[in-house]
Amino acid sequence: MNLLKTPQIFLFGLLLFHRVNAQSPNHFNIGELYNFNVNTIYTIHQAENNYVWIGSDQELYRYSGTDFKAYTSPNYQTEYSYIKEDKEGRIWCANFSGQIFYVAKNQKLTLFKDFSKSY
DSSP states (O other): OHHHHHHHHHHHHHHHHSOOOSOOOOOOOHHHHHTOOOSOEEEEEEOTTSOEEEEESSOEEEEOSSOEEEEOOTTSOOOEEEEEEOTTSOEEEEETTSEEEEEOTTOOEEEEEEGGGOO
């Protein structure tokens, strides 16, 4: 009986004082890897074609899994949010000034309606 207790106490002591790591933490900075340096991300949307669209404080971005493509419309505020996709595959977004944009097959950010001048 005494022999059975000794291995159990040894195993208990080994488990008690042994450091166990389930996973080693790992992180990376996506801005350094892909030259994607934004301060604020307002919204993220994954489209049907698996592109990830990111509305940020600087531009609208499309992430393909390997690189970022920036979309901006000159002469308008560049803080994009409210990203949605319609049945035709167009990506719609708005900025905080009340302007609505879309990206169609030509891959150009186009102003659809400017509500900022309606007030």
